[in-house]
Amino acid sequence: MIREYKFDDKAAFLHQLEELVRSGVHPRRLTVTTPFHVHEVEHILHLRPSWLKLFTLIGAAAGLTAGFAFTVGTALDWPLRTGGKPIVALPTYIIVAFELTILFGGVISFLGFLFLSRFPDIPAIVSGTECGPEFIIREDTGEAV
Amino acid sequence: MSLGTYFDQLEHDVLAAMRKPSKLYWAALAVSAAAFALGLGCWGWQIYEGLGMAGIRSPVGWGVYITDFVFWVGIAHSGTLISAVLFLFRAKFRCSFNRSAEAMTVIAVMTAGLFPLIHLGRCWFxxxxxxxxxxxxxxxxxxxxxxxxxxxxxxxFTISAVFFFVGLIPDLAIARRRFTGWRHWVFRILSLGWQGTAEQWKHYAWLYMFLAAFATPLVISVHSVVSWDFAMSVIPGWHTTIFAPYFVAGAIFSGTAMVITLVVPMRRILGLDTYITVDHFEAIAKILLFTSLIVSYSYIVEFVLAWYSGNPFEIAHFSFRAVGDYRYLYWLMLFCNGLLPLTLFVKRLRRNLKYLFVLSLFVNVGMWLERFVIIVTSLARDFDPYNWGNYAPRFGEIGITIGSFGMFFMLFLIFTKMLPVLAIAEVKEHSS
Incomplete structure (x- = not known):
């Protein structure tokens, strides 16, 4: 059975959530939806930090590596001296590597967000599940209806 | 008023802006679309006739098109500043402007991106x-x-578009609930099934922070790179180390002015006076004043560097800027960008929206002129007097420039009717 608590007020909502957790309800049995990001919820429910930073790190590192590999690789592939500059002119390649670091880091972070949040949530899109402006706590009591 | 009632009112007011457009809106859209059509027509004419129909030729090979490119990239910058930098600094007033500013960024980069193609002449290459x-x-x-x-x-463009979309997701879910018909379906799909659960918000908050952290150095790098299009050459007036910070400050300055140009009428037409307050405008006017001071300082440094270098070409070039054939544009630029914004030291003027709007128009003109003066005067007078020559834009170039403004305003007007113009979830967070 699902027991639902609805609040208009953030303080009352947080108080109720704390009460539930303190009374021994396991955070996994609680589903919380809020109209905006409420930092305190993560502490009360003991949510683990997001793995998103791993995606960001991998993306940024891949972009940096790709930027240098791409520019240096193509320069060495067909060495052509122009403007009296060295074949591998690293300072000028920093720009390309920097931009690709940000591009890959940003895009892979976004893809990571979609993956971790299970977006696009097709069942929710099809069923048309809505989220209201209230603070809602749904407690799975584990009892049969 | 209880928080629930306030949230309801906020959602209603912001989404009401997306309802049936007024006659004023249609008139503004028609004027913008006509200007855009003029620009397209001129571009088509240029493609048919060839680049010779434009005024650019040796020695001034970069004219109005490159001026427009730098101008529009600059306009884009303030969007990222208001969204990302002010987010990292936890400036609360950003939530009144950030959605418009982000939309402005995406649209301005799209507009800017056309100019290298236009300038190519044979754009299909x-x-x-x-x-x-x-x-x-x-x-x-x-x-x-x-x-x-x-x-x-x-x-x-990619990061700005992603940042814009990510910021929209919770608000699209609100629009999904509030709209019916085809719009409901569009918002249902675009909101990706957002429910606002604790897990979703957790990942969302991290993503938003990372994107803001990426966008901040990006905004600095992009206009630095644009400045290096000039500074990496040896042309007098261009070959200077000050260009990167000078261009970045100028970009934020012009972008902030454009935000004011857009948001003052938008607030009035869409009835958002309650959410975009005079205090918010005062905060943004302070940014305008601050960046104006940096830009004015850069103007002074440019001259001092030329004088102190003892390089006769640099000295001759900067004399040409101040008293040469383009002097009227130069002094008008100084008036718009350096002198006029000093009035913002007066609090009463910072809080006067009509004044701010008019001032922002002057700054837009001044910043366009700044790019024109930098680009054209340097090319018109380089090292060799036999290679000197003046430039004046022709009808086609002016038409394409007007068209770019038409495109920008047209897309922005469409945005105001298609998507929530305020970050509703963020306003809720701050008001709670």
């Missing part, structure tokens, strides 16, 4: 700019600032 091996397996020259531009501007 634009793909030569892309990093790919040609039939001889030769790659583009990665040492060229023009190729850095390709990377910088395309990265900027």
């Amino acid at each position: 634009f793909y030569w700019l892309m990093p790919y091996p040609n039939q001889r397996h030769l790659w583009v020259n990665f040492r060229s600032p023009l190729i850095w531009d390709v990377f910088a501007v395309s990265t900027y």
Whole structure:
């Protein structure tokens, strides 16, 4: 059975959530939806930090590596001296590597967000599940209806 | 008023702006679309006739098109500043402007991106700019600032678009609940099934922070790279180390002015006076004043560097800027960008929206002139007097420039009716 608590007020909502957790309800049995990001919820429910930073790190590192590999690789592939500059002119390649670091880091972070949040949530899109402006706590009591 | 009632009212007011457009809106859209059509017509004419119909020729090979490119990239910058930098600094007033500013960024980069193609003349060869091996397996020259531009501007567009979309997701879910019919379905799909659960918000908050952290150095790098299109050459007036910070400050200055130009009428037409307050405008006017001071300081430094260098070409060039054939544009630029914004030291003027709106128009003009003066005067008077020559834009170039403004305003007007113009979830967070 699902027991639902609805609040208009953030303080009352947080108080109720704390009460539930303190009374021994396991955070996994609680589903919380809020109209905006409420930092305190993560502490009360003991949510683990997001793995998103791993995606960001991998993306940024891949972009940096790709930027240098791409520019240096193509320069060495067909060495052509122009403007009296060295074949591998690293300072000028920093720009390309920097931009690709940000591009890959940003895009892979976004893809990571979609993956971790299970977006696009097709069942929710099809069923048309809505989220209201209230603070809602749904407690799975584990009892049969 | 209880928080629930306030949230309801907020959602209603912001989404009401997306309802049936007024006659004023249609008139503004028609004028913008007509200007855009003029620009398209002129571009078509240029493609038919060739680049010779434009006024650019030796020695001034970069004219109004490159001026427009730098101007629009600059306009884009304030969007990122207001969204990302002010987010990292936890400036609360950003939530009144950030959605409009982000939309402005995406639209301005799209507008800017057209100008290298227009300037190419044979725009169907634009793909030569892309990093790919040609039939001889030769790659583009990665040492060229023009190729850095390709990377910088395309990265900027991608990250800005992602940042804009991510910020919209919770608000699209609100719009999904509030609208019916085809719009409900569009918002249902675009909101990706957002429910606002604790897990979703957790990942969302991290993503938003990372994107803001990426966008901040990006905004600095993009206009630095644009400035290096000039500074990497040896032309007097261009070859200076001050260009990168000077261009970045100028970009934020012009972008902030454009935010004011857009948001003052938008607030009035869409009835958002309660949510975009005079206090918010005062905060943004302070940014305008601050960046104006940096830009004015850069103008002074440029002259001092030329004088102190003892380089006769640099000295001759800057004398030409101040008293040469383009002097009226130069002094008008100084008036608009350096002198007029000083009035913002007066609190009463910072809080006067009509004054701010008029001032922002002057700054827009001044910043366009700044780019024109930098680009054209340097090319018109380089080292060799036999290679001197003046430039004046022709009808086609003016038409395309007007068209770019038409495109920008048209897309912005469409945005105000298609998507929530305020970050509703964020306003809720701050008001709670």
